Amino acid sequence: MKKTLNVISAMLLLSLLLTLSPAATLAQTEVTCDSDVIVQADDWLSKIAEKFYGDVLAFTAIAEATNAKAATDSSYATIANVDVIEPGWKLCIPPAESAQTTVDVTAEQTAVQMDELIAAAQAEGMLTTIALPHNWLNYGTMIENFKAKYGLEINELNPDAGSGDELEAVRANKDNLGPQAPDVLDVGFAFGPLAQEEGLIQPYKVSTWASIPPDLKDPDGYWYGDYYGVLALEVNTDVVQNVPQDWADLLKPEYQGQVALAGDPRSSNQAIQSVYAAGLSRTGDLETAAQAGLEFFAELNQAGNFVPVIANTGTLASGETPIIIQWDYLALTDRDELAGNPNVEVVVPQTGILGGVYVQAISAYAPHPNAAKLWMEYLYSDEGQLVWLSGYGHPIRYNDMVRRGVIPEDLAAKLPPAALYEQAVFPTLPQLEVARAVITENWDSVVNVDVQ
Numbered sequence: 327m328k329k330t331l332n333v334i335s336a337m338l339l340l341s342l343l344l345t346l347s348p349a350a351t352l353a354q355t356e357v358t359c360d361s362d363v364i365v366q367a368d369d370w371l372s373k374i375a376e377k378f379y380g381d382v383l384a385f386t387a388i389a390e391a392t393n394a395k396a397a398t399d400s401s402y403a404t405i406a407n408v409d410v411i412e413p414g415w416k417l418c419i420p421p422a423e424s425a426q427t428t429v430d431v432t433a434e435q436t437a438v439q440m441d442e443l444i445a446a447a448q449a450e451g452m453l454t455t456i457a458l459p460h461n462w463l464n465y466g467t468m469i470e471n472f473k474a475k476y477g478l479e480i481n482e483l484n485p486d487a488g489s490g491d492e493l494e495a496v497r498a499n500k501d502n503l504g505p506q507a508p509d510v511l512d513v514g515f516a517f518g519p520l521a522q523e524e525g526l527i528q529p530y531k532v533s534t535w536a537s538i539p540p541d542l543k544d545p546d547g548y549w550y551g552d553y554y555g556v557l558a559l560e561v562n563t564d565v566v567q568n569v570p571q572d573w574a575d576l577l578k579p580e581y582q583g584q585v586a587l588a589g590d591p592r593s594s595n596q597a598i599q600s601v602y603a604a605g606l607s608r609t610g611d612l613e614t615a616a617q618a619g620l621e622f623f624a625e626l627n628q629a630g631n632f633v634p635v636i637a638n639t640g641t642l643a644s645g646e647t648p649i650i651i652q653w654d655y656l657a658l659t660d661r662d663e664l665a666g667n668p669n670v671e672v673v674v675p676q677t678g679i680l681g682g683v684y685v686q687a688i689s690a691y692a693p694h695p696n697a698a699k700l701w702m703e704y705l706y707s708d709e710g711q712l713v714w715l716s717g718y719g720h721p722i723r724y725n726d727m728v729r730r731g732v733i734p735e736d737l738a739a740k741l742p743p744a745a746l747y748e749q750a751v752f753p754t755l756p757q758l759e760v761a762r763a764v765i766t767e768n769w770d771s772v773v774n775v776d777v778q
Contacts, residue, residue, distance in 0.1 A: 357394040359418040365403075367413045372536040374417070379425050382536045382726060386432050387425035391418040408536075409545035436533045440703065444476060446696035452479045453697040456495055456508040457487040463553060463655065464717030471713065472704050478697055481505050489513035496526045496689050503691075509698040511687045516755055518549030518685040527687040530699050532706040537726040542683055542752060552705060553719035554683040556674055556750050557603040558742070560657035564668035565648035572676040573607040573622065576649070582630045586637035586647035588656070590777045591623075592766050594636075597777070599682055600651040601769075602753075602761045607678025612757050615678075616764035620772040627775050634777045643668055653682065654742065655718035674742040681750040683722070708732050720747060 363374060371385035378384070389405045395418045396402040403415035411417075420428075447453075453472075460466025469480055483506065484491065492511045499507035511517075511527065521527045522544065529547035542551035559576075561569050566584065570576055576585050589597035605619025606612065626632040637647035639660050645668075650657070654674060661670040686705060688698040704710045711721035716737060727733055728744045738744070753761065 387428035555653035603680035
């Protein structure tokens with residue numbers, strides 16, 4: 327086992343060196359730049375690679391060429407971490423042929439590394455998961471597919487555990503390599519940095535790392551977004567004739583006594599985020615959106631359009647709350663399960679598209695570290711991402727997959743327009759904390775209605 331682990335460690339080190347250092351061929355020959363680029367505030371390497379080559383994986387070619395130029399020309403940046411580039415840096419954009427060669431070589435190296443990782447994981451024989459209910463975003467299918475593909479046994483701990491329970495399971499089993507120690511975690515956004523700070527998770531970068539948006543992953547690979555939802559309008563069209571298309575529409579007189587939240591905004595995260603999204607639609611600014619959201623719901627309530635009931639599938643179907651604001655994946659699931667009784671339409675608003683993301687991580691004390699890494703590779707492959715999407719959770723690589731045309735047409739037809747998801751805004755943890763405080767502490771005084 328120790329030998330196998332050493333092989334994987336060496337493999338990962340080699341991969342890292344290949345990513346961060348000029349390739350041998352570049353070091354031995356003169357590097358040619360088709361053009362130079364000055365990094366802007368919202369740039370990252372894979373974004374630049376997609377712009378010039380139409381392939382996010384070509385970021386390695388830019389990094390290698392830039393490092394090679396920097397060795398003889400100090401005006402070029404030295405890229406020590408491909409996930410961290412700074413505004414003002416000068417980068418070398420090599421010719422397309424050279425970039426493609428680098429991509430091809432990297433793909434060959436990745437294939438070899440994957441073969442070695444699969445062998446190491448199969449030698450461990452098992453993966454231990456926690457908090458993965460089979461009916462949540464198709465995790466049942468994900469688990470069965472992984473078992474069939476790689477022949478590993480999966481030990482499933484407490485499928486109904488929350489994010490806090492997951493971290494506690496790691497803490498409680500630091501010195502235990504037995505069946506109660508989880509290998510992998512799927513937790514709310516706030517819990518990734520918390521686990522990292524506490525030393526509960528270990529870094530790992532999947533082979534599709536470049537196509538994960540940089541603001542939704544730790545640059546060192548400790549945690550990374552896996553799937554997300556956006557706030558949507560779930561509408562019973564047997565009751566509502568003109569389906570609202572944006573937040574502002576909800577204020578129209580025709581929706582009197584029809585609009586509800588799926589929770590109490592003084593305590594429910596989903597309801598808090600709904601208020602935040604409504605405010606974002608007005609200000610376009612995450613710093614001021616919470617207060618604007620409170621004011622929106624105050625107007626909605628004064629207009630008589632807001633129903634102060636915690637809405638659910640039953641109240642939607644009965645017509646008591648024919649318009650519900652909730653996460654898109656929950657609304658889309660309702661639509662399918664109701665199967666036309668009543669008819670339901672799910673609308674992602676045109677503005678104020680607020681995303682809520684979960685993250686994956688590997689336990690720092692994982693009993694089966696290679697199986698854990700293989701699990702991550704599967705989750706972040708196109709195949710794994712499509713499993714989540716078929717459960718209506720938008721995978722973190724969704725925009726990349728749309729651009730490459732790999733989402734099946736029949737699945738895409740069940741979803742709101744892909745262009746709307748490109749506009750999704752993901753607040754930072756400090757922004758979420760401030761918004762939560764503003765909304766929970768001021769709902770009663772600003773909106774002045776009890777939701778129950």
